[in-house]
Amino acid sequence: MPDASSPSRIRSSRLSVRASPDELARWSQSARFLGHATTADWVRTLLQDAVLSHHRGGTVSRELRQLRGELGRIGNNLNQLAHAVHLGDAVACGDTLQDIDRLKDRTDHLLRDLRPVRVQRARSVSVPLMH
Structure with missing residues (x-):
């Protein structure tokens, strides 16, 4: 060094x-x-x-944008399923529920990565000044 x-x-x-x-x-x-x-x-x-x-910077914001897009697609799927149910159609929602679980896991992983690492605070030391 x-x-x-x-x-x-x-x-x-x-x-x-x-x-x-x-x-x-x-x-x-x-x-x-x-x-x-x-x-x-x-x-x-x-x-x-x-x-x-x-x-590299920007990883979190890029990941959040991707999650937001996927949430939008899942919401769209849920609306289509709800509409089909109201019409009396039989629906299979297993894929959508799996998408929701996968997205939940990704979100949990991202949130774990965002949690700050606890750093032990340094103690301040008083040093007498020389005159």
């Missing part, structure tokens, strides 16, 4: 993100709660974790 004075450790580049004052306050509070000295330190950790895990 390079020492702090090596050229690869010097932070001479800047990455900027625009945020509302509320967003910035929430991010800062979250960073402190998770034991980071600064929001920048927390963001560096998040980015490094994403690089190491090969996690």
